[in-house]
Amino acid sequence: MIRREIVLPATRTEVWDALTDPERLADWFANEVELELRPGGAASFRWGNGEERRATVTEVEDGERLAFTWDDDGSVEFTLAEDDDGTRLTVVETSPAWTTALDLQASALARV
Amino acid sequence: MSDPLNQVFSALADASRRHVLGYLADHGTASATELTGELPMTRQAVAKHLTLLSEAGLIASERSGRETRYRLTTQGAEWDERLDALRRHLKRRGGG
Numbered sequence: 340m341i342r343r344e345i346v347l348p349a350t351r352t353e354v355w356d357a358l359t360d361p362e363r364l365a366d367w368f369a370n371e372v373e374l375e376l377r378p379g380g381a382a383s384f385r386w387g388n389g390e391e392r393r394a395t396v397t398e399v400e401d402g403e404r405l406a407f408t409w410d411d412d413g414s415v416e417f418t419l420a421e422d423d424d425g426t427r428l429t430v431v432e433t434s435p436a437w438t439t440a441l442d443l444q445a446s447a448l449a450r451v
Numbered sequence: 452m453s454d455p456l457n458q459v460f461s462a463l464a465d466a467s468r469r470h471v472l473g474y475l476a477d478h479g480t481a482s483a484t485e486l487t488g489e490l491p492m493t494r495q496a497v498a499k500h501l502t503l504l505s506e507a508g509l510i511a512s513e514r515s516g517r518e519t520r521y522r523l524t525t526q527g528a529e530w531d532e533r534l535d536a537l538r539r540h541l542k543r544r545g546g547g
Contacts, residue, residue: 341527342479344515345534349541357540367540368533428537430530431479 348425462507480520
């Protein structure tokens with residue numbers, strides 16, 4: 340599991356907009372973004388190097404939580420919370436493939 | 452200073468430190484307090500292992516509110532870049 344937590348000097352509304360408005364996502368997450376902001380909605384991200392990934396939105400709680408699953412593998416969850424210094428953003432990305440790889444690695448190491 | 456590869460191997464040579472790495476791989480991040488509660492080690496032992504793992508470059512720490520959280524350096528580098536980009540994006544939009 341990958342987990343990152345940062346405090347951004349911006350309001351929760353501002354951070355939510357940056358995470359959910361395709362035009363704003365195209366300024367920091369990818370180069371071209373399409374996003375249907377509803378559970379079951381389709382999303383696609385294209386990067387300058389030609390890479391493209393598609394995802395399906397799984398959770399939308401206005402200003403609080405956005406989750407999607409990559410169509411190839413894994414899922415991403417964004418959680419927003421008020422903080423004294425702005426907005427605390429938590430990102431969790433999980434992938435079944437990594438879990439397996441890490442378990443194998445861990446069991447190999449345990450035998451050393 | 453010993454050479455970096457030696458540091459990595461001696462860091463990995465200890466079963467307790469491999470447990471710490473395994474916990475971080477499963478949970479993403481953890482504080483020293485959390486690791487002390489989850490693994491059969493004293494707080495002093497956890498602190499010593501975290502220092503060795505940090506010196507070997509296998510883990511990194513970050514402040515989160517009042518606590519320091521540790522994570523694997525080998526995982527999630529793309530998110531560090533994306534979140535930096537988000538921070539810059541918000542700064543541009545905020546005119547700051």
